[in-house]
Amino acid sequence: MDGERLFLDNCAECHQVDGRGVANVYPALDGNETVAGSGADVALVLIIGRGEMPSFRGALSSAEMAAVINYVRNAWSNRGEPISAGEIDAL
Numbered sequence: 001m002d003g004e005r006l007f008l009d010n011c012a013e014c015h016q017v018d019g020r021g022v023a024n025v026y027p028a029l030d031g032n033e034t035v036a037g038s039g040a041d042v043a044l045v046l047i048i049g050r051g052e053m054p055s056f057r058g059a060l061s062s063a064e065m066a067a068v069i070n071y072v073r074n075a076w077s078n079r080g081e082p083i084s085a086g087e088i089d090a091l
Ligand code: HEC
Pocket: 007, 010, 011, 012, 013, 014, 015, 025, 026, 027, 029, 032, 033, 034, 035, 042, 045, 046, 050, 051, 052, 053, 054, 056, 068, 069, 072
């Protein structure tokens, strides 16, 4: 499962390839507190959606969500422990 590919296909149009987002429109994911916090918190944003951001429930499988979350949590300056598809299923 290629997390970078999933990010480019599903997230980069808003959050940008460099993870810096667009000022006052799309938050940066590089250095973002939620992204740094826990994979489960990021998973909840993807499952539920938030504000202008659509839910990815149905659009991405749990395995795909895990791959893209693990990518953003370890891309750019971010470093975080991986989350598994099973942990996402449990949410
Ligand atoms: C259509 C544009 C759009 C797409 C596509 C999108 N997002 Fe978002 N995202 C947003 C917006 C807007 C917010 C801020 C929502 C709010 O707080 O009101 C956000 C918020 C977030 C947050 C929370 C940031 C914080 O500061 O709490 C995370 C994490 C996130 N997005 C990750 C992703 C990931 C991963 C993907 C791809 C699977 C993705 N987003 C796709 C627009 C988008």
